Amino acid sequence: MNDEDSIAALKNLGPKSADWLRESGVATVGDLRRLGPVVAYLLVKERRPRASLNLLWALAAGVQGRDWRDLSEAAKSRLRRAVDAA
Numbered sequence: 667m668n669d670e671d672s673i674a675a676l677k678n679l680g681p682k683s684a685d686w687l688r689e690s691g692v693a694t695v696g697d698l699r700r701l702g703p704v705v706a707y708l709l710v711k712e713r714r715p716r717a718s719l720n721l722l723w724a725l726a727a728g729v730q731g732r733d734w735r736d737l738s739e740a741a742k743s744r745l746r747r748a749v750d751a752a
Contacts, residue, residue, distance in 0.1 A: 667731065669696025678724035678734045686710045686717065698729055704748045722749065 667675065673692055674684035690709040692698055698706050703725035710717050722745055723734040737745075 676728040
């Protein structure tokens with residue numbers, strides 16, 4: 667996946683999540699790579715407080731080209747801690 671690809675092309679994202687990301691300024695895969703999944707998730711959370719942690723999992727795994735269900739519990743815990751620390 668190229669940095670110029672639309673965020674909608676990212677594995678794990680549906681149309682609604684892609685819209686939320688674009689609304690939050692994350693329009694391309696490159697934007698997500700530069701910001702990182704935690705910051706991108708927090709940007710969405712500011713506008714969409716009901717966004718769930720599933721979005722975070724989708725971003726973290728998608729940027730790696732993986733299915734979000736493949737994230738280990740340890741990886742999810744690290745991501746949760748990073749969100750809490752931000």
